Amino acid sequence: MANSLRSEVIKLYKNLLYLGREYPKGADxxxxxxxxxxxxxxxxxxxxxxxxLIARGEFVIKELEALYFLRKYRAMKKRYYSDDKP
Incomplete structure (x- = not known):
């Protein structure tokens, strides 16, 4: 494997590992x-x-970011908007 691809793979692994800390089923x-x-x-x-494979990993990163953003959005919506419909 070329050094540039190796460094990309390592960078991808580290990014995914970092994003996995907040995964709903747990970091482990x-x-x-x-x-x-x-x-x-x-x-x-x-x-x-x-x-x-790197492209697939980058897709997974985008999906994780979307998952976390949606979770934060739902928490904020639940906190500030009531479900009561007049």
Missing amino acids: YFRRRLKAAFLKNKDETDPEKIKQ
């Missing part, structure tokens, strides 16, 4: 799943396949 659950996913693909040598 997320960390185990993340490690398993990365170990499953550790022997991949094709640069194109590695780029596809």
Whole structure:
């Protein structure tokens, strides 16, 4: 694996690990799943396949960010808006 791809993979792993701290099922659950996913693909040598896997990881990052944003939005809405309909 080229050094640039290696650094991208490490950066992706660190970002996902950071985002996993707030995962609804717990950080330990997320960390185990993340490690398993990365170990499953550790022997991949094709640069194109590695780029596809990196793109998938970036998609997961966007999905996690959306999940967290939605959770915060729902908490704020619940806190400041009543469900009473006049």
